[in-house]
Amino acid sequence: MLQVKHLYKSYQSGTIKYEVLKDVSFEVMEGEFVAVMGPSGSGKTTLLNCISCFIPYDNGEILLKGTSLSKLNEKQIAKVRNEKLGFVFQDFMLLDGLTVFENVCIPKIIDEAPYEEMEKKAENLLKLFGIDDIKDKYPAEISGGQKQRTAVARALMNNPFLILADEPTGNLDSKSSEAVIGAFVKAQKEMKATTFMVTHDSFSASYCDRVIVMKDGKIYKELIRSGSQRMFMDRLLEVLGAMNGGDEHDCK
Numbered sequence: 001m002l003q004v005k006h007l008y009k010s011y012q013s014g015t016i017k018y019e020v021l022k023d024v025s026f027e028v029m030e031g032e033f034v035a036v037m038g039p040s041g042s043g044k045t046t047l048l049n050c051i052s053c054f055i056p057y058d059n060g061e062i063l064l065k066g067t068s069l070s071k072l073n074e075k076q077i078a079k080v081r082n083e084k085l086g087f088v089f090q091d092f093m094l095l096d097g098l099t100v101f102e103n104v105c106i107p108k109i110i111d112e113a114p115y116e117e118m119e120k121k122a123e124n125l126l127k128l129f130g131i132d133d134i135k136d137k138y139p140a141e142i143s144g145g146q147k148q149r150t151a152v153a154r155a156l157m158n159n160p161f162l163i164l165a166d167e168p169t170g171n172l173d174s175k176s177s178e179a180v181i182g183a184f185v186k187a188q189k190e191m192k193a194t195t196f197m198v199t200h201d202s203f204s205a206s207y208c209d210r211v212i213v214m215k216d217g218k219i220y221k222e223l224i225r226s227g228s229q230r231m232f233m234d235r236l237l238e239v240l241g242a243m244n245g246g247d248e249h250d251c252k
């Protein structure tokens with residue numbers, strides 16, 4: 001589904017060049033739920049922004065279902081962003097003047113889809129995520145967790161190849177986080193959605209199939225879930241703790 005091959009990205013500040021991604025390679029399979037973790041400044045958001053086509057990269061290749069993103073022109077990139085990618089941001093990015101239902105419909109409105117098709121799809125998603133009872137409310141009238149579940153529904157509206165989530169539980173309490181992660185898990189199980197999520201939250205990451213841990217712009221480790229969610233969370237905490245202490249265990 002997603003292939004990242006030998007990706008390099010640097011930022012220039014005056015005459016100084018900061019290398020932020022250094023030869024990053026990995027794949028995300030269809031239907032997988034994958035998290036990226038790592039210390040602040042390790043390059044997680046930069047990686048996500050490259051995959052999102054928000055920023056260019058220096059070298060390497062990103063392929064979405066076999067299509068190289070660097071070969072697309074601006075019009076094609078806009079089409080990929082609306083039809084092939086779904087986005088979930090830390091601060092929800094809902095439109096305040098639209099209801100929950102209308103926010104969920106945005107990708108199909110852009111697509112100029114027929115109203116009946118849009119309504120049916122939106123109703124199904126709202127039901128799936130347990131927010132159909134608030135569909136006529138405005139963002140200011142609902143909780144953070146409900147806002148984020150609305151954003152997940154919106155991201156799925158066009159059946160994207162891939163959902164890209166940047167700290168989706170970063171602004172939420174633990175109960176709301178659980179509901180939002182539950183929405184991603186439901187999307188995976190019932191819609192075979194593929195999700196790539198940046199997070200600092202080991203609890204959220206412990207629901208993923210795989211966690212890529214980054215350090216200093218490189219992949220430090222990849223952990224595949226085995227055992228219970230609780231056991232996986234303990235393993236993640238152990239790896240992150242060891243990394244911060246500079247003591248590299250093989251925790252695979």
Ligand SMILES: Nc1ncnc2c1ncn2[C@@H]1O[C@H](COP(=O)(O)OP(=O)(O)OP(=O)(O)O)[C@@H](O)[C@H]1O
Pocket residue numbers: 011012013018020038039040041042043044045046047
């Ligand atoms: N537009 C930019 N210009 C210059 N440097 C940048 C820019 N964006 C990010 N950086 C730098 O690149 C490095 C990686 O940043 P990035 O945001 O990708 O890390 P991160 O792992 O997502 O961090 P965090 O967990 O704090 O969000 C940091 O040192 C950051 O200061």
